[in-house]
Amino acid sequence: xxxxxxxxxxxxxxxxxxxxxxxxxxxxxxxxxxxxxxxxxxxxxxxxxxxxxxxxxxxxxxxxxxxxxxxxxxxxxxxxxxxxxxxxxxxxxxxxxxxxxxxxxxxxxxxxxxxxxxxxxxxxxxxxxxxxxxxxxxxxxxxxxxxxxxxxxxxxxxxxxxxxxxxxxxxxxxxxxxxxxxxxxxxxxxxxxxxxxxxxxxxxxxxxxxxxxxxxxxxxxxxxxxxxxxxxxxxxxxxxxxxxxxxxxxxxxxxxxxxxxxxxxxxxxxxxxxxxxxxxxxxxxxxxxxxxxxxxxxxxxxxxxxxxxxxxxxxxxxxxxxxxxx
Numbered sequence: 001x002x003x004x005x006x007x008x009x010x011x012x013x014x015x016x017x018x019x020x021x022x023x024x025x026x027x028x029x030x031x032x033x034x035x036x037x038x039x040x041x042x043x044x045x046x047x048x049x050x051x052x053x054x055x056x057x058x059x060x061x062x063x064x065x066x067x068x069x070x071x072x073x074x075x076x077x078x079x080x081x082x083x084x085x086x087x088x089x090x091x092x093x094x095x096x097x098x099x100x101x102x103x104x105x106x107x108x109x110x111x112x113x114x115x116x117x118x119x120x121x122x123x124x125x126x127x128x129x130x131x132x133x134x135x136x137x138x139x140x141x142x143x144x145x146x147x148x149x150x151x152x153x154x155x156x157x158x159x160x161x162x163x164x165x166x167x168x169x170x171x172x173x174x175x176x177x178x179x180x181x182x183x184x185x186x187x188x189x190x191x192x193x194x195x196x197x198x199x200x201x202x203x204x205x206x207x208x209x210x211x212x213x214x215x216x217x218x219x220x221x222x223x224x225x226x227x228x229x230x231x232x233x234x235x236x237x238x239x240x241x242x243x244x245x246x247x248x249x250x251x252x253x254x255x256x257x258x259x260x261x262x263x264x265x266x267x268x269x270x271x272x273x274x275x276x277x278x279x280x281x282x283x284x285x286x287x288x289x290x291x292x293x294x295x296x297x298x299x300x301x302x303x304x305x306x307x308x309x310x311x312x313x314x315x316x317x318x319x320x321x322x323x324x325x326x
Contacts, residue, residue, distance in 0.1 A: 008321040020308060024315055027273045027306035028322035031067075031240065034271045034304070035323070040236040041069035042271070043251055047243030049116045051080035053313045055242075056175035058320045063178040067323050069235075070185040070227060071175075072251040075194025078151055078186075081176040082158060083126035088168040092120040127195050129166075133157045138200060141213030149215045149223070150191040155180035185227050187220045189250035221250070221257070228254045229266060238271035242312045244278055244286020256297040272299055273306040275315045 004010050016025040034040040044062075046055070050073075062068045084091070094100065097118045100108075105115070113120035121127070137153045157163060158180045164171060171177055179186060191197045203210050231237065241248040258266045278287030290305035299305065308315055 006325050008318065008326045012318065012322055020310060023306055023308050024310075024318065025322075027308060028319040030271060030304050030306065031238070031273065031319060032323045034236065034238050035067050038236050038270075040238045040271060041231050042067065042238040042240055043070045043072060044068050045239070045241045045243075045247040045251060046071065046073035046077040047241075047245045047247040048312060049076065049080065049119075050242060050312065050316070051077045051084060051175070052116045052119055052121065054084065054173070055313070055316060056081050056084075056178075057173045058317050058324075059175040060172060060178035061324060062320050063175060063182065063184060064172075065324060067320075068184070069231065070187070071179060072187040072189070072224075072247050074245070074247050075150065075188055075191040075197050077247070078154060078176070078188050078191070079130065079194055079196050080121070081174055082130055082154060083121060085158075085167045085169055085174050085177070086129055086163065087122050087126035090122040090125040092122070094118050094120060127199075130157065131196065131199050133160070133163060134196060135199075135203070135210070138203075138210035138213050139208070142210045143213075145212070147213050147215050149219060150188050150197070151186040153214075154196075155183070155186075185223075187224050187251060189217045189220055190246045191216065217250075221254070224251060224254050225258060225262075229258065229264075232267045236270040237267060239269045239273070241272070241274040241276075242316055244274075244276055248274070249285065252293065252298050259297055268300050269298060269303055271304045273304075273308070273319075275308045275310060275312040277309065277311060279309075 012025050012028065016022060031042065035042055044059070059068070092113055094115065095118055097115065108115055108120060112123035114123060134153050134157055137156060141148055141153075154176065158174070158177045167174070192201060200210060200214055228237070239252060241252075252269065255266060255268050258264050272290050272293070274290065276287055278284055280287045280289055290299060290307055293299045294301060
């Protein structure tokens with residue numbers, strides 16, 4: 001074993017030499033070179049349940065060290081980092097989740113535990129606690145007719161010193177708090193497909209309409225266009241996609257939107273890496289090879305392209321550790 005100050009990086013350089021492992025190493029080397037030597041700006045996208053997987057333990061440091069310029073995430077990843085912050089001690093691990101019977105799954109529901117693979121999120125301690133914090137902000141935005149984007153409410157909640165006193169994890173392990181402290185550009189398409197999004201809409205049907213206080217996906221796309229035009233005018237642009245779905249599909253579309261729909265010239269993404277466990281298949285966009293994106297005007301033949309077919313909870317921390325020189 002290596003005894004240097006960068007044991008993870010050295011291990012990857014020594015052992016990740018072939019096949020899928022070699023792609024991981026090349027992608028990590030490319031990411032590090034892109035942000036450090038080329039002065040590039042990296043968009044990181046989060047699908048799946050990365051926040052519940054506690055990716056924040058290393059993603060927060062990536063944000064603090066300037067290795068992430070913007071994040072696009074699902075509504076679930078936005079809120080679940082905050083859920084974990086305040087309710088970590090109440091989460092329940094189910095290592096034998098594959099063996100659970102339907103009746104045992106029902107029992108978890110009745111005990112107000114919502115399962116994400118081997119981890120159960122406690123409804124009362126996590127979801128309801130944050131609901132109580134964010135509802136007054138939605139109400140005020142609607143009353144004042146000053147609507148905001150979903151993440152802007154959660155940035156305010158995360159930055160509240162009173163809530164931080166209730167954190168059950170070290171503050172440095174929260175990627176949402178790290179992003180909020182830097183007002184990192186954040187884009188959350190499809191936010192309504194989340195627990196808090198559901199709660200927000202439910203309020204209207206319970207007689208209290210706060211929808212006028214919360215902006216949505218088209219407003220995020222408008223904000224993304226402005227960010228991309230401004231940033232790409234000064235820096236090469238990179239795209240690091242964890243998983244598939246809307247978190248990746250939404251932001252990568254900004255280039256053809258600008259070039260084809262707005263009829264403006266803009267640089268394409270110069271670096272692209274996707275971690276996915278989805279196979280390439282007919283119509284399966286989450287597993288599509290990066291080269292397919294060339295035909296959509298999102299990448300060019302000159303763009304660095306990597307596709308790592310593996311579990312993101314294993315791969316992403318390794319790549320981030322390499323970029324950080326760990």
